[in-house]
Amino acid sequence: MAVHDENSEIDDIRDALVRVVAEWTSGELQVKVAATVDDSLDAAETRALYLVGMNGGALGFGQLAERAALSNPTTSKLISRLSAHGLVDRVRSGRTVEVLLTAAGAETYARLVAAGQQMVGGALSGWEPEEITQFHLHLSRFVAALPRATRAAASPTPPEPVSPLQEES
Template identity: 40%
Template sequence: MATEDMSPLHAELLTSLTDLMSRWSSSEVQTAIAGGVGVRLDPIEVRAVYTLGLHGGRVRPSELADALHLTRPTTSKLIARLVADGLVLRTEAPGDGRGTTVAFTPAGEEAFRRLAAAGHEMVGQVLAQWTTGEAEMFGELLRRFVDGLLTASPVPRIH
């Protein structure tokens, strides 16, 4: 669908979503957030630490690769950097002598805690200007919107 075929609301939502994703995932923003809380990681390492934390602090390397949308070799190199930084350990998967898991060290848990706290602070600053009802409604609508996008076909139908 060409942008001239979109409703103004759809165009505005797509523009806002694209702006948010581009800005939030930019190297500058991720580096600034990490540096601001004393975590010295590159942007992909920040994403890996955050993703690992959201998955309970322990995942298989293939699960991390899938969550980060990276190839297995790229993820293996990323994990090696995180091990060298003392943030994760590679251990034998429980009940599977052939598989491995990646798990936080105490330093990795602390890095995740700091990154998550920075994210909570940023959201809190924005929502401080909103009423409780507005924030709750936004949260509900955003969850519905994201769920819809995640289940939508990745291949658009162009007429």
């Protein structure tokens, strides 16, 4: 009988997630996806459009810089390029700047999302509907728990791990 090694399974899950993130965010993939939508976009521009679009079409300058892991000067240049493409507008309100998708930016974002859906659909090709439903449920639960787990991992004394049975009660 095989011995259940929870640490090994967690290592395997972590490794799989790192591979997913590396694949999904690779500059090469971003450029390929962008080329199907607008071949003038580079990887950074594509990522910025995703980030602004995922936030309802508006995102503060500082939030965009933080989420894209870019310096303020690099973010400013990026926004200038997107603005030159007619995809975003900068709106200043006092000391803050908000980055807003234009109508063309919203359309480009929608096409990027459709290309991403096609990729996910391709990866799920051959899965049974029940498997897709279960994957969605488990992944949603995992994503919902990430902020708490991230804060706990960053604290000086991480709390004791919670078993799945304790989490559900």
